[in-house]
Amino acid sequence: MTDVVDADELLRRMHRARACALEEGRSWRARSEALRSTDPEGAREAAVRTVAYEAVLRVLDEVLTPGRNADRRSPAD
Structure with a gap:
């Protein structure tokens, strides 16, 4: 990673990473629910x-949005 990127490109990359994490989380949640009765370990x-x-x-x-989700923090924060 030797390329220099500007702030806008960095922001775009973080938004793409967020969208990817959201989709992957949904996918794994659905997989967990589907496997619950047939493959508990999976x-x-x-x-x-x-x-x-x-x-x-x-x-x-x-x-990306500091403080917006402050109410969702765990009590240990």
Whole structure:
């Protein structure tokens, strides 16, 4: 990654990353629900991946719109 990018390009990349994280989180959530009755271990793995994408989404949301989701923070914050 030696290319220099301007602020607008960086913002576009972060918005694309957010959209990707949102879609992947939805996909893994659906997979977890679909596997729940037939493959409990696979459902657990999919649920863990869902949580990981949700964490990425929260971080990107905070970077892109600081303070907007302050009410969604955990009590430990």
